[in-house]
Amino acid sequence: MTPRLLYGSVVHARHATASNAFSYAMFTLWLPLSQLAEAASPLLGIEKFRLFSFFNRDHGARDGSALLPWIRDILQQHGLSEVTDGEVVLQTMPRLFGFVFNPVSFWYCHDKEGGLRVVLAEVSNTFGERHNYLVAHADRRVIGPEDVLVAQKVFHVSPFFPVRGEYHFSFIRRGERLTVALDYFDGGQKQLTTRLISHEQPLTAGNLLRAWLRCPLLTLGVVYRINWQALRLVIKRVQFFTKPQAPREETT
Structure with missing residues (x-):
């Protein structure tokens, strides 16, 4: 496993009252943690400021x-x-001009x-809080592309959904295509x-530059789009749920 660039799209579709898509x-970025330093390039700084940057302080502790x-x-x-004695890979967005927000x-x-x-x-979430959902099969077997892993929702993300129900995760890799499926059920x-x-794609400066030209706002755009979609739901008069206390445990 080597550091890679994952270029694609994110799709959301709301099926509850006031559908929205x-x-x-x-x-x-696809970053094997044992090879983190190898991801550095003139456009991507590892613990250094560049057009794109990755800092340990944005993750983990x-x-x-x-x-x-x-x-x-x-x-x-x-x-x-015992069953995770191999590589750990982090998939995340880098900082752009020093700014990052990873939902x-x-x-x-x-x-x-x-x-x-x-x-x-x-x-x-946009309140500066974080929670980790740890998912695996009960018998710790390999996670396959057809498998669905379930986690109980315990963390407030959107004010337009309550903190209840469950998430269904699937991780589907076929060749050079990776699809993360996340469905919320209540x-x-x-x-x-x-x-x-x-x-x-290979994580090269050239590929990073081309990806940036296609997505010039990246993390800045994420925050803008969250607020824009929230405004659309407010206009549609979707029920609003106040934020509860964050769970005491950081990881469930």
């Missing part, structure tokens, strides 16, 4: 400490370290043979469909 181009020991500790706490980043935890065993979804009914569809 949108699709935007975006790109993320958020204190700038190394990320691999942090995720290894999480896996050990939850009895998952969700994914940590892919593999065994020595390269099989995907555990995924940690690192979720952030009361047994699908309320929201999200797809992050990406195609792998």
Whole structure:
């Protein structure tokens, strides 16, 4: 596994009252944590300011400490370290001009043979809070492209959905195409469909530049679009849910 650029799109479709759907181009980085330094280029700084930057303080413990020991500790706490003795890869958006907001980043935890065993979804909301959903099969077997992993929703993200129900995760890799499927269910009914569809490219300065020209706002655009879509739902008079206290546990 080597550092890669994942270029594609994010798709959201609301199925609850006042249906709403949108699709935007975006790109993320695919960063094997044991090879993080190799991702650096004239356009991408690792712990340095560039057009794009990646800093440890944006993830994990958020204190700038190394990320691999942090995720290894999480896996050990939850009895998952024996099946995740291979590479850990972080899929996330970099900082653009020093600014970043990642609604969700994914940590892919593999065994020595390269099989995907555990995924940690690192979720952030616009209130500056964060929560981690750790998903794996009960018997710790390899996660396949047809598998669905379920996590109970415990963290406030959108004021237009309550903190209840469950998320259904799927991670589908076919060749150089990676699709992350995230569906939200409440009361047994699908309320929201999200797809992050990406195609792998070498993580070169040239590919980064081309991706930026296609998505010039990237992380800045994410915040703008969140607020724009929220305004559309307000106009449609969708029910508004106040933010509860964040869960005490950082990882569920």
